[in-house]
Amino acid sequence: MPTCIGVVDISAFILLICIIARLNSSRARGYLPPGPPGWPLIGNALDVPKTGAWKTFAKWSDEWGDIMTLNLLGQTVLVLNSSNVAFELLDKKSAIYSDRPRQPVITEIMGWERTIGLRRYSPTLKALRKLVAQKIGTRTALQDLSIHLEREALSFLWRIMSDPKTLAKQVDRYTTASILRITYGYGIKEDNDELVNVVKRAMDTFSIAAAPGAYLADIFPIMTRIPAWFPGAGWKRQAQTWSTYFTMMRELPLKYSKEQLQAGTLEPCFVSEYLDGNDNLERENLIADAATSLYAAGADTSVGAILAFFLAMMCYPEKQKKAQDEIDSIIGNDKLPSVADLDRLPYVKALCWEVLRWHAIAPLDSQKMMYVRAILSPRVTIVFANIWAILRDRRLYSNPEEFNPDRFVPSDGYEPEYDPRQICFGFGRRKCPGMQLAQMSLSLVVATTLSVFNISKPSVNGKVVEPLVQFTANPISHPLPFECDILPRSDKAMALLSSAFGSPV
Numbered sequence: 001m002p003t004c005i006g007v008v009d010i011s012a013f014i015l016l017i018c019i020i021a022r023l024n025s026s027r028a029r030g031y032l033p034p035g036p037p038g039w040p041l042i043g044n045a046l047d048v049p050k051t052g053a054w055k056t057f058a059k060w061s062d063e064w065g066d067i068m069t070l071n072l073l074g075q076t077v078l079v080l081n082s083s084n085v086a087f088e089l090l091d092k093k094s095a096i097y098s099d100r101p102r103q104p105v106i107t108e109i110m111g112w113e114r115t116i117g118l119r120r121y122s123p124t125l126k127a128l129r130k131l132v133a134q135k136i137g138t139r140t141a142l143q144d145l146s147i148h149l150e151r152e153a154l155s156f157l158w159r160i161m162s163d164p165k166t167l168a169k170q171v172d173r174y175t176t177a178s179i180l181r182i183t184y185g186y187g188i189k190e191d192n193d194e195l196v197n198v199v200k201r202a203m204d205t206f207s208i209a210a211a212p213g214a215y216l217a218d219i220f221p222i223m224t225r226i227p228a229w230f231p232g233a234g235w236k237r238q239a240q241t242w243s244t245y246f247t248m249m250r251e252l253p254l255k256y257s258k259e260q261l262q263a264g265t266l267e268p269c270f271v272s273e274y275l276d277g278n279d280n281l282e283r284e285n286l287i288a289d290a291a292t293s294l295y296a297a298g299a300d301t302s303v304g305a306i307l308a309f310f311l312a313m314m315c316y317p318e319k320q321k322k323a324q325d326e327i328d329s330i331i332g333n334d335k336l337p338s339v340a341d342l343d344r345l346p347y348v349k350a351l352c353w354e355v356l357r358w359h360a361i362a363p364l365d366s367q368k369m370m371y372v373r374a375i376l377s378p379r380v381t382i383v384f385a386n387i388w389a390i391l392r393d394r395r396l397y398s399n400p401e402e403f404n405p406d407r408f409v410p411s412d413g414y415e416p417e418y419d420p421r422q423i424c425f426g427f428g429r430r431k432c433p434g435m436q437l438a439q440m441s442l443s444l445v446v447a448t449t450l451s452v453f454n455i456s457k458p459s460v461n462g463k464v465v466e467p468l469v470q471f472t473a474n475p476i477s478h479p480l481p482f483e484c485d486i487l488p489r490s491d492k493a494m495a496l497l498s499s500a501f502g503s504p505v
Ligand code: HEM
Pocket: 116, 117, 118, 119, 129, 179, 293, 294, 295, 297, 298, 299, 301, 302, 305, 361, 362, 365, 366, 367, 424, 425, 426, 427, 428, 429, 430, 431, 432, 433, 434, 435, 437, 438
């Protein structure tokens, strides 16, 4: 008899596990599309790599299709692997796909919930996006600020000519300098700039805290209630310290602008358009949050795009030559291209589009959430748009691995391929509000660089070194460090650059 009870117990136990697993899977799936099977309770958590998950998702889509459901530790996740489904859900139904999931450590403890990118969808978010849209959201609005880009681009070229081996450092300097000037009217110092140190330190802590799986408390938010003094709560004490870095990043540059405004010396910039010296606290908070968001979201992304351009030029010299021929014939060799000239350079424009397609800078669109109200369906679902996969979807792009700007150049009987800007800047109501600035900045660097420099593979002892075309697997992806040769195209180009920068040859 006891044996019989044992068998019944075991059978009941197995049945219970099966019911839980089944319930778990029906909860996870609900009325949602199918996806790879996972383990009971933890679902697909062990199968999704911590970094570079977009490649795994792309592989799975061969079997599960353009839209699939995953279960990550009980959290339902939808992955969108084609432009059609991304537009269908994120654009057409943007009302329910515009939120961000809770990441309590970085947002609530470290304070980054004030930035546009990490804010939950709300009237304040809409107000912040409106501030950005009005001043940098269109090319017309940007015209007044484009002089800052031209000044910083010239400084970039001069520094590259002086020391071509410091490319990565100079790209970083250019994006930091141009965004701080456009946002706060602040010109960075030659070395060891205090404000640059402040924003970089905050961004460094952001990168650590925003990495997937950085905190258990993001998965179990109840842990954020643990007091900071509690043994084992070192992560909370650290996050609290890091929140002061965010506060400094938000407050110090704005303090500079306010002082300059009072002294009557503030250059035209994003905040100068809004600050009038009599702002109430609520309004000033809004301006501070919008301004902080520009550096937070705009600097690292632009670095990725410009470095990808240099890498592509080295690998595809014939495309470089074609763009240079266009610049020579339309602009000539007596001046550097300016922002006003960019519209006259269709091949350079196509080349910039191809940079944005060839290397997905934000490979996995930030998470969005929807609320599903059907019974048995999960209440909240996180949605990832796999930008990396969509930008190399063979239904949109022929030979997607190849860098080929010509795919965007219309000609008799040839229909250009799909505009990648509709994909790489995200979708729906959270689409990148800095996309016009990002394109203007990239195109200006591309046009001015190609007008005065040749970019080529480096040589060691007379032997050409083939570059590795590889990219980091971070949420904001850059090319892996690479060497390249950057040489002036001619003495005339050098003289032009020197006279434009105001220094002797
Ligand atoms: C090539 C450069 C850039 C790329 C590829 C890029 C791409 C993106 C993507 C994919 C998103 C997420 C959109 C979504 O969730 O649907 C985003 C958000 C954002 N971007 Fe950009 N971006 C770039 C440059 C910039 C620049 C220069 C700025 C501003 C100066 C900027 C400001 C923002 C902000 C504030 C958000 C958050 C929007 C929100 O959550 O509502 N970005 N960007």
